[in-house]
Amino acid sequence: MKTIIEPFRIKSVEPLAFTTKEQRTQYLAEAHYNPFLLPANRVLMDFLTDSGTGAMSAQQWGAMMIGDESYAGSDSFYRFQEAVQEIFGFKHVIPTHQGRAAERILFSIAGGEGKAIPNNTHFDTTRANIEYSGAEALDLVIDEGKDPQARHPFKGNIDLDKLRAFLQETPKEKIPLGMITVTNNSGGGQPVSMANIRAVSELLHEYGIPFFIDSCRFAENAWFIKMREEGYQDKTPLEIAQEMFSYADGATMSAKKDAMVNIGGFLTMNDDALAEQCRNLLILTEGFPTYGGLAGRDLDAMSVGLREVVDENYLRYRIAVTEYFGSKLRDAGVQIVEPPGGHAIYIDARAFCPHLDALQYPGWALTLDMYEEIGIRAVEIGTVMFGKKDEHGKDVPSAMDLVRLTIPRRVYTQSHIDYAAEGIIALYNQRESIRGVRIVKEPPFLRHFTAQFERI
Numbered sequence: 001m002k003t004i005i006e007p008f009r010i011k012s013v014e015p016l017a018f019t020t021k022e023q024r025t026q027y028l029a030e031a032h033y034n035p036f037l038l039p040a041n042r043v044l045m046d047f048l049t050d051s052g053t054g055a056m057s058a059q060q061w062g063a064m065m066i067g068d069e070s071y072a073g074s075d076s077f078y079r080f081q082e083a084v085q086e087i088f089g090f091k092h093v094i095p096t097h098q099g100r101a102a103e104r105i106l107f108s109i110a111g112g113e114g115k116a117i118p119n120n121t122h123f124d125t126t127r128a129n130i131e132y133s134g135a136e137a138l139d140l141v142i143d144e145g146k147d148p149q150a151r152h153p154f155k156g157n158i159d160l161d162k163l164r165a166f167l168q169e170t171p172k173e174k175i176p177l178g179m180i181t182v183t184n185n186s187g188g189g190q191p192v193s194m195a196n197i198r199a200v201s202e203l204l205h206e207y208g209i210p211f212f213i214d215s216c217r218f219a220e221n222a223w224f225i226k227m228r229e230e231g232y233q234d235k236t237p238l239e240i241a242q243e244m245f246s247y248a249d250g251a252t253m254s255a256k257k258d259a260m261v262n263i264g265g266f267l268t269m270n271d272d273a274l275a276e277q278c279r280n281l282l283i284l285t286e287g288f289p290t291y292g293g294l295a296g297r298d299l300d301a302m303s304v305g306l307r308e309v310v311d312e313n314y315l316r317y318r319i320a321v322t323e324y325f326g327s328k329l330r331d332a333g334v335q336i337v338e339p340p341g342g343h344a345i346y347i348d349a350r351a352f353c354p355h356l357d358a359l360q361y362p363g364w365a366l367t368l369d370m371y372e373e374i375g376i377r378a379v380e381i382g383t384v385m386f387g388k389k390d391e392h393g394k395d396v397p398s399a400m401d402l403v404r405l406t407i408p409r410r411v412y413t414q415s416h417i418d419y420a421a422e423g424i425i426a427l428y429n430q431r432e433s434i435r436g437v438r439i440v441k442e443p444p445f446l447r448h449f450t451a452q453f454e455r456i
């Protein structure tokens with residue numbers, strides 16, 4: 001059988017929000033041409049993010065009913081700790097309300113003025129938490145990882161020569177830890193090979209530096225290793241994930257991705273002294289160490305989600321969806337970041353709208369037309385989001401203007417993807433009609449969330 005089917009049947013459904021184009025034209029104006037300001041009940045299909053937007057299983061909902069809401073030492077925590085340790089294998093497990101809370105705790109302790117933390121590509125919140133502590137966030141992804149058309153099986157790999165050079169020229173006490181993000185979200189959801197994880201681990205350890213994995217999409221990464229890396233075909237995703245983490249000293253996790261929950265995260269590590277400091281900070285801002293800002297039932301949903309995400313039938317389907325969506329667009333001539341990554345398709349908006357100048361924000365403009373024409377919501381990852389300015393306060397175009405169509409887990413069916421792809425292809429065939437935008441109001445940082453625009 002050729003067709004890869006959704007490995008679930010549906011017990012509970014939510015209606016989609018159908019609107020007319022005339023309504024959407026009006027809604028866009030009301031939202032000041034910013035998709036983040038659109039109420040979700042005006043969106044037909046939401047491809048804004050895969051974070052916390054997945055569908056939980058009946059087993060997860062069932063597990064929530066046995067959540068133990070004891071303030072200290074709840075049963076739910078012990079079940080959660082066991083599930084995390086089975087995959088990650090670290091001694092200490094510290095729950096947090098989401099990924100960035102784990103990052104904030106880790107970098108409040110490990111970061112600080114004069115320090116530097118290398119990664120393949122830091123995700124925005126990781127970078128922001130590192131920079132907020134006064135430290136520098138360094139991106140050392142391989143060159144292929146920055147070229148949308150380069151077809152490399154592991155475009156999320158770290159450039160080992162650059163990492164070695166950095167380690168040689170930087171005093172050891174300035175590097176509190178090194179990281180790798182699996183999959184590399186900011187680089188297109190691209191995987192990292194086991195060989196690269198192993199080599200990064202060896203290199204960092206040679207210099208006595210701890211190695212942490214930003215593990216939000218660890219199961220998707222494990223699947224790519226199984227499919228693409230010699231020697232892993234016969235291993236299970238669980239075994240592959242266990243090996244990935246065996247090379248590291250700790251991990252940060254946004255459970256809103258590969259733990260298949262709507263809220264949650266954790267920090268996990270081997271170092272006793274560091275864990276103690278993290279727990280002390282956790283108590284200050286998140287909560288007692290056995291709940292960390294979550295309800296007992298949330299911990300149970302995570303425990304079950306972590307076991308479901310390493311299921312082969314699930315991962316085969318998950319990665320097939322992304323490839324299917326990408327191939328439909330590619331076959332119609334739409335340029336995307338190649339090959340499709342794990343959780344999203346990234347459209348090259350400059351290639352889609354060659355008639356627009358980078359400072360007419362082609363990525364942003366494309367997301368507006370996608371909403372108006374098709375009713376779907378996507379996210380610009382480009383000049384608006386990165387918001388770099390020159391010394392005169394004028395915008396600097398970012399390296400690429402991309403539009404990310406992020407696929408929530410277990411939410412949309414194949415016909416939904418067909419519909420979205422059909423709409424995007426129709427839009428591509430009338431692409432000259434897409435109008436650029438200008439910014440009329442913007443906040444001082446993270447402007448994409450609240451800025452207001454008008455069409456040119």
Ligand code: F0G
Nearest residue numbers: 049051098099100123125185216254256
């Ligand atoms: N690390 C990576 C690689 C991420 O993709 C995210 C979130 C985080 C850390 C932070 O986790 O949201 O739970 O605080 N990414 C989401 C996205 C927001 O849309 O890509 P969080």
